[in-house]
Amino acid sequence: MADEKKFAGYICTGCGIGERLDAGTLEQTASRDGKMQSCKQHEMLCSSEGVQMIKDDIANDGVTHVMIAACSRRAKVEAFSFTGVALTRANLREGVIWVRPDTDENTETTQEMADDYIRMACAELKSMTIPSASGEQQLNKNIMVVGGGVTGMTAALEAAAAGYPVHIVEKSGALGGHAANYYKSIPARAPYADPQETGVEQMIAAIDSNEKITVHLNSTVAKTAGAPGRFQVQIATESGSSDELSIGAIIQATGFSTFNPEKLGTYNYSASPDIVTNEELEKLAKAANGGPIKRPSDGKEVTSVAFVQNVGQNSGNKGELAYHSGIGDLVAIKQAMYFKELNGDCDTTIMFDNLRTPGAGGEDFYRAAQEKSITFTKAAVTGIETGTALEVKFKDLILNEETSMAADLVVLDVGMVPNSGPDPYAEPMETEEGESAEQEAPQVSVDSILNLDYRQGTDLPHLKHGFTDSHFICFPYETRRTGIYAAGPLRRPMDMRQAADDAAGAAMKAIQAAENAGQGRAAHPRVGDLSYPSFRKDGCTQCKRCTVECPFGAINEDEKGYPMYNEARCRRCGTCMGACPVRVISFANYSVETVNQQIKNCEIPEEWDEKPRILVLACENDAYPALDQAAMSGVEINPWARVIPVRCLGSTSLSWITDALNSGYDGIVLMGCQKGDDYQCHFVRGSAMAAERMGKVGDTLESLNLEPERVVVHEVAITDIERAPKLINDMAETVEKIGLSPFKF
Template identity: 35%
Template sequence: MKKVYGAYLCTGCGIGDVLDVDGLKDAAADAGIAMTEHACLCGAAGRSFIEKDIADKGVNTIVVCACSPRVMQKEFDFGEQTITVRGNLREHVAWTGGLKEDGSVDDFLQEMGTDYVRMAVTRAQKTELPEPYKLETISKKILVMGGGIAGLTAAKEAAAAGYEVTLVEKDAQLGGKALGWRKMFPTAYPYNELEAPSIQQMIADVQGNSRITVKTGCEVARIGGSPGQFNVTLKAAGVATEWDAPAKVTADQQDLINKGELEDPNKGMQKYTTLNPEGEIYGAVVLATGWTPADVSEYEHLGYGKLTNVVTNAEFEKIAKTGKVPARVAFVQSPGGKDNDKDFPYCNSVTSMVALKQANYVVEDNPVDGTAYVLYQHMRTPGNTELFYKGMQAKDGVFMTKAAVTKVSASGSSLVVDVEDNLLGEDLQLEVDMVVLAAGMVPTTVADPV
């Protein structure tokens, strides 16, 4: 672009009152661009003043010395084919001082103003219109990693938008953990009743969609390239290849490897920067590889792994899927006891909703004597799920309280849960048949280098 310069000085907002306007214009001219002044550049008349020069003189590189570039951005936007540089004379100069006691211009303030003018002019002279980097070819294919409910949803939505989709699932069948659900969260108003799982219908929809290619028993070895041209190496699940994603090696570890003092964990693998000539090209990759239940065995006072019938929420869902659940169940959301109010690692709104869903199983399977205690430090039920939460609050047999669970112990064939700092204001001992710990959802990517 052949530059045609125009520099404009606003004298409004106190700028012209405390600074030598002619001196500022001279500074711009000395730097290489003649400057004109206006009393209010951000107003309609001021914008027209600049637009006239654009139309009549072909000005395409504009210097505006006025207010902060953080404000009036629309007023000083003259289109994508122009360069506009803002010099902040208002907030950074004029508003930081004033005239001397004798009414003359402060020399320091004036010097600072001329510096801002020179900087704006120089920046305009050195600035060029940005040219976007464009790939020679851009793939419109989308890869979805993971065939659980998130991956199936992503594949369906991408296909509905007109894209070709490849869905990769390392297991032999689609569905992921949703296959083990007894019920799913409400998806329709009034959001107060659990629903039958829709996972089988989702699987059928994906498998029957001509835009979606499904690859089961398959996983991603590595991803190279960049957006628009991701080079993806696929492999049979569980098989080691030279194109597997390499393990992370620190600078110190590499030094030991070079000295022969440490075995190279990536021996025999292709360098990560090397693109597989047989790799498949995708424009975008959706990561939906799921999660694993967090380890809760470290919380010894809760008895997991030691006491019979202390289970995680994932284990309780399996029990509910295959049969009737016990009549008295305590759902523990936070493991900190009286020490802190932290939840289990990787807990979130999903684990809160799972506790409510599973509490519903208890009273559903045991209509006469079903009792579910939801003991929490934090309950997270955002959006429409708040309606399900309120419905569970009102359900007979379900008791919820903010509480510190200090101990779980055996008492014959039952369990006793010690509860302190609850909303009732008194310590409790709850005798139950089972305790369910709200194990969080650890992303699979925590341990997977892909």
Template identity: 40%
Template sequence: MEKKIGAYLCSGCGIGDALDVKALEGVVTKEFKKRVKSHECLCGDAGLALIKADMEAGEVTLPVIGACSPRVMTDRFQLPGMTAIRANLREQVIWSHPAGDEDTQMLGEDVLRMFMTQATKVNTPVPYTEGEFSTTILVVGGGFAGLTAALEAVKAGHEVLLVEKKATLGGNAAGWSAIVPSKPPYHDPEPNPVARMIDEVKASAAIRVVASATVAKTSGMPGRFQVELSDGSSHTVGAIVLATGFRPYDATKLSHLGYGASPDVVTNVEMEAKLSAGKVHTHAGAAPKAVAFIQCAGSRDPNHLPYCSSVCCSVSLKQAIQLTKADPEVMVYVIYEEMRTPGVTEEFYRAAQEAGVIFMKGKVSKVEGRHGITVTVADELLQ
């Protein structure tokens, strides 16, 4: 829309007595070549009607009002569809300088020039027009976290694009025998729900699964991301959830703990596979009489990973309880530096103690033996 500037000068509140309003009008008409009108009370109904009539007739789209401070009469000069520029001739000119003085007149004209110039430089604000945003959520990863995110997003009313790099869903969790409890009383491991979650995802009309694919490129912004997948397809999504799983630490770097020297030294992941298969036995095929869990193996160690994984303690508790329930005669030890079981997981920690799991605070100094393993621990609890 073409910008049409018009000036409206108020001669009320002493402005007409202190300033030469006709000279002010000349500034508008001669220097800026714009239309100008004066009124003795612009904030009154008659004065507002003057401005409104010109705007409705299309003669003015941006009024410059030379009157009182823009901090007052805000309700009067905010007519529907009206954006006004206000030049303060009252407080900043006639109330703070001598009436009828030449310098006061010059100041008034300069103030009017400034705001007329502003009017020529600015454009009338254009209301923001909402673009086409996508409410589809991209979930990257089809493991436990990704499946959970997808199902919860559908419950919230969103469509989901679920991308998994493998041919099947489930990720690491697909092979778990059980999970850490998520419901009261938090005492026993819970059945692995991943198979059920996969069935729910596949049955949902709101979830599109793209397997054997990865995200090749993303661009755009929240609400309108352009996503290119490795299969060549392109998609527009509103949000992206990264649920890309985890990678177990390379246990071959933990030779000081006996890994690789004895086939009976295994990782939590390998123990989980044994529990899932229902065959926890030594390399010789015998049922173990004692099992020791060494915590922070490769974690919280400046020579390996300096941070805590945050899940190892809970997983060891789960596996320890599973072992004691499968064979009450087996001795199960958990050797730890600090047990990290935040929140309700503390109840699970207590359940493991009540189940007979033996907890030892200390650092493992060495692991020896091949078919009969000896673990030497520096007890730090009593020192």
């Protein structure tokens, strides 16, 4: 930056900081050790006067770098938000005075803690630059929706209603998806007593008459290149022609297929046309056209029907589904009501194992079915015999006996299988002599859907059973490909109402992604972050570690093997930065250097002072807020700890550990999030990557001749407000046991 840098520190003495700490000393530390060119105190910095004071300095005195020593960086975010400056925060409230007891014998160590945090913040600030958008970005408001079922149509209508042009790409020749063949749907409104109209025809009509929506029927996505805000998508039509679209963001709503029960011997599905799946029954009901439902074999009016629930679901058997679609019992209740509506006094029995009727109206719907004299039998079906009539053999689980019932028609509750593309991270098929591959849930589609032109595979990564990976609790629509959102049964089994909700959510996220991309701002969870990774090409060894480890497939490679950052795809976690063995990747306001400077500028007392130092690298999404929360609850933290927030534990560079140990820290605690299938990491793979890298830290310790206990990695949840401080205090005990580090000087 050509402009001159000007550093200013601001120390707040409110919230008890002034009473507990010597503000004069803090100011002196900031200007002498921290080299702040100006330093001011304020009794309540977050007040409008305090904020105005900082704003005035920025406007009139040319302050470019601001150090605020007050509360946690997670508090008063709106007040301390200044554009066009680099900003850092020293956490004196939650980080120091709230975690230390207010007694005379502790005054000295508390003040040391505060001084250290000021030194660290100032040092960080020195190596920060002012983040600004890369200039690569552009605003493209077009939203592409892949799939024209209920989910896709809802997403399209929602996005169009918000003023965004939409392209629907539908593989078949008509909109509507599964629901177009449904007679009716599960009720979404009180009194939840009867099936309701699907509304699909109205949706199709609304789309046809909406000039913002373009429908591409008989079409597939042949190629998707680029990044949010500048996707170039090739649409291939059945006739062989192709179309190229510029797209801002994408919603994948490719839905589900029903499980094929052919291979399940118990249900004898192939033996009789009168044994149908729940999906096929919808067609029968629709074909009845308001008259009685007839059985397929001879067109006889159905007078008795048995619904067999949970077919090939929740199973540990090969070739069956390991999960339950969750809505199968609601579907059976709905379909049983068809018979009560259309077939007069038809005997309808639902053979369930665990009756699940989720949702607000589920229990009412169940009750309504009982009122309509639909019989519910808790049963384990053992076989279906075909002959002149079907005979369902089952064990009655209430009366504990083997029995059977005759039925004109048997309806099998089969589960939902997501229509995903191939998983970019699927384990190779040949592992364990094909065992693992066979045990996988049956995949309906193995053809690519999005055909992404990405370094890391053609489609959205899966989590389990082919369902799209997303942060299930916090960011359900986000996938591991920025600007591409998954909605509907592609994410998890769900019914039409849930799919519509899902679609609306995904449409909003897609709009947000397109707008953010237009301004060079990050999507979740660092929403609005303008910084982006850049690398020093002359230092790069083309090792490809960053392109492989990026959890979001943001980085491609050029023809020489150098990384090509697509910052609109980047979530700013810094996993690439932590991965880089030659430390050439950095962000304007977050780099190997900004953290290293904090580590180095904490004062390490001489050995005879008997004051150890413990470095804590805490994930800013979970561990750091847990520590803040602990402070609010008055949980004590050891005075030797110095906590540095990191964007993600995945951004941790091994050099931080080595440097910290070399400069005399006695222990290091790394706090990330839970990894694995039920991961909590906001960046999906960050904590897993960190754990992998830290697995090698033992070698470093060995080479330094240090005890392995000095470095620990923990998985911390945001709710661990007692545990997180305890982990730090445990390290203090460990250090006491094994002694101070020999690397003090």
